[in-house]
Amino acid sequence: MVKEIILLPDNYRELLTDYVKFYRQLDEEGKTRFDKRIEQFLSAVKITGVNAVVEDIDRLLIASGAIIPVFSITDWQYINLHEVLLYPGAFNQDFDQEGSDRPVAGMVGSGAMQNVMIITKWQLRQGFINEQDAHNTAIHEFVHLIDKMDGTMDGVPDIILERKYKEQWKRMMEVTIEQMKTYGSDIDMYGATSPVEFFAVISEYFFEQPGLLKANHPDLYQMLERVYKIGG
Ligand SMILES: [Zn+2]
Numbered sequence: 001m002v003k004e005i006i007l008l009p010d011n012y013r014e015l016l017t018d019y020v021k022f023y024r025q026l027d028e029e030g031k032t033r034f035d036k037r038i039e040q041f042l043s044a045v046k047i048t049g050v051n052a053v054v055e056d057i058d059r060l061l062i063a064s065g066a067i068i069p070v071f072s073i074t075d076w077q078y079i080n081l082h083e084v085l086l087y088p089g090a091f092n093q094d095f096d097q098e099g100s101d102r103p104v105a106g107m108v109g110s111g112a113m114q115n116v117m118i119i120t121k122w123q124l125r126q127g128f129i130n131e132q133d134a135h136n137t138a139i140h141e142f143v144h145l146i147d148k149m150d151g152t153m154d155g156v157p158d159i160i161l162e163r164k165y166k167e168q169w170k171r172m173m174e175v176t177i178e179q180m181k182t183y184g185s186d187i188d189m190y191g192a193t194s195p196v197e198f199f200a201v202i203s204e205y206f207f208e209q210p211g212l213l214k215a216n217h218p219d220l221y222q223m224l225e226r227v228y229k230i231g232g
Pocket of ligand 1: 196200
């Protein structure tokens with residue numbers, strides 16, 4: 001007998017509408033496409049609670065964080081991700097440290113933890129519940145995976161960024177990081193840590209507060225539109 005696996009809860013539309021601003025702003029056709037994408041994601045990636053109960057909303061939010069950055073890239077698959085571990089709150093960082101973030105938020109693994117992402121339930125939910133700021137830990141971690149897919153985490157997502165923009169993007173990151181260090185910024189200073197973190201932080205800003213980013217940093221906004229294939 002084949003056991004049917006139900007990936008989306010009955011009330012998934014209600015949950016997505018309540019918690020995911022990006023989803024709420026899609027038209028009906030867009031919502032249907034988003035539903036399919038998160039269902040595909042959940043069929044490919046295992047989500048495991050570590051001292052935490054994985055609730056429907058957690059599964060939907062993790063999948064949303066995965067799909068939001070690549071929603072306009074139609075054939076995208078996270079081939080470098082097999083499992084997401086959900087921790088309740090702070091996890092101790094006794095892991096390989098590549099991509100380790102803001103003490104307790106999340107990380108993408110390397111070494112023995114290759115193909116694994118760790119995220120804390122609290123940060124996951126805060127990223128979506130708080131719609132006023134430019135933070136979203138799930139988006140941040142999935143952007144690291146996108147960056148990593150070409151083999152190196154360096155802030156340059158070679159898989160999706162057209163080669164002709166590569167040098168321009170690198171320079172833009174360097175210049176902005178220098179400006180941040182010198183003058184401060186409305187961009188989270190964590191982004192000034194390295195190009196890797198800059199790319200993740202500015203992508204959070206892009207998806208969480210697109211209007212604000214466009215007003216404050218039009219060049220960065222335009223480049224991220226190219227990166228994420230938004231607007232033609
Ligand atoms: Zn990071």
